Amino acid sequence: MSERPLPKITPDAARYWEEAEKGTRSIQQCSTCNNVQFYPRLLCVSCGGPVEEITVSGHGTIYSFTIVHSPPAGFAELAPYAVALVDLDEGTRAMGRVITDDLTAVEIGRRVITVIEDGEPLPQFAIPA
Numbered sequence: 724m725s726e727r728p729l730p731k732i733t734p735d736a737a738r739y740w741e742e743a744e745k746g747t748r749s750i751q752q753c754s755t756c757n758n759v760q761f762y763p764r765l766l767c768v769s770c771g772g773p774v775e776e777i778t779v780s781g782h783g784t785i786y787s788f789t790i791v792h793s794p795p796a797g798f799a800e801l802a803p804y805a806v807a808l809v810d811l812d813e814g815t816r817a818m819g820r821v822i823t824d825d826l827t828a829v830e831i832g833r834r835v836i837t838v839i840e841d842g843e844p845l846p847q848f849a850i851p852a
């Protein structure tokens with residue numbers, strides 16, 4: 724287990740973290756209008772209807788990214804590292820670190836997959852081989 728701080732798990736996000744613990748990425752889908760959303764919230768941001776957690780592929784395309792050179796506490800050993808906004812194939816956008824040894828490979832439009840490392844149920848991204 725790393726020394727990195729883990730997110731506080733709020734009631735709205737409990738199901739998301741349960742899925743991550745199982746090694747799967749999930750997003751929310753509205754039971755009324757079928758809108759998909761990430762990050763987890765109590766209700767649908769489109770219509771206010773109830774939402775359910777659905778498992779998704781975790782595949783997506785980099786929409787934008789930054790290279791972090793001055794990391795926050797707990798992340799120093801990772802720097803420099805890439806953090807990207809990724810358009811998931813299922814229709815919403817998620818943010819996460821892109822795990823790579825080659826930061827020049829991180830580009831807008833690059834395909835990525837979700838990676839959940841053993842012992843740290845934090846969905847991240849990687850560039851597929």
Ligand SMILES: [Zn+2]
Nearest residue numbers: 753756767770
């Ligand atoms: Zn809705």
